Amino acid sequence: VDQALQAKVLEGSEPITCRPADNIAPEMHILEQEFDKVVAEKDITLATNKIDDLLTYALFPQVGVSFLENRNNPDFFEPVPASDNCEKPDSEEGTYTVSFKGTSYTVEVSAGGDVTSMKASSDTTPVPAVPAEKEIVADAPASGGEAIGAPLSGNIWKVMVSPNQKVAKGDVLVILEAMKMETEIRAARGGVVTGISVKEGDSVTVGQTLLTLA
Incomplete structure (x- = not known):
């Protein structure tokens, strides 16, 4: 190791020679205390192995609590779609005429609904369709600022x-x-x-x- 480079990078700090995670203070007991408080407040029935529910809460603090509250309530979750209820969507394939600002365009649409070409009525050269970019607009401020x-x-x-x-x-x-x-x-x-x-x-x-x- 280049000692001069090491000293410059560390800026006076001691180098870590052990496993970095060993320097992190244990947090499991703090998380468990927080979890026990949530369980008591929401009257949640835990699984036989508490650690499973605790890890669910650790990984998904918001969604995990909703799951634990409602895991025995099938009405809370979306029903599994039945295969016999699945219908094939109608085909959207075809050629359409669209008017925009006084100009007519011939638009070809594939079976999947994608625009494959577009040309003005006075133009014989098809124009490749360019997917529109979704614009992200922030909500208006709730108050001044x-x-x-x-x-x-x-x-x-x-x-x-x-x-x-x-x-x-x-x-x-x-x-x-x-x-x-x-x-x-x-x-x-x-x-x-x-x-x-x-x-x-x-x-x-x-x-x-x-x-x-x-």
Whole structure:
């Protein structure tokens, strides 16, 4: 190991010579205490092996609780579709004439519903269809201030601020749970929280307003 490079990277810190995870304080007992509180509040009946339910809660804090509350209630879940009820969708294949801003276009559509070509009535050269891009538009702010939108879809795990609270740049505003990971939404600047549009447990989509910051 290049000692000079190591010293520059560590900036005075000691190098880790053991398994990095060994330096993390145990958290299982804290999680279990939190889980026991949730179980008592919601009167959840646990499985024979408590550890199974505890791990479900650890991996999916929001969705997992809903599952544990309703696992013996089949009406809570979507029914399994019966194979004899599955119908083949109608074919959308064909050629259509579409008018747009005074110009007529001939559009060819495949059986799957995709536009395969398009040309103006006065043009003989087909124009390949270009899939339209979905535009993500953030919701309007709930009150005065800058809207802070969700960077990805998921569930609101924790709301770390309250209305009229002053925050500094880098403060955690909301913790979003998505894909088994917790994502911290931090303030890009200092300001005052003028409105909160979500609560813990809510599902949000990309761009949806979480709160407003003045």
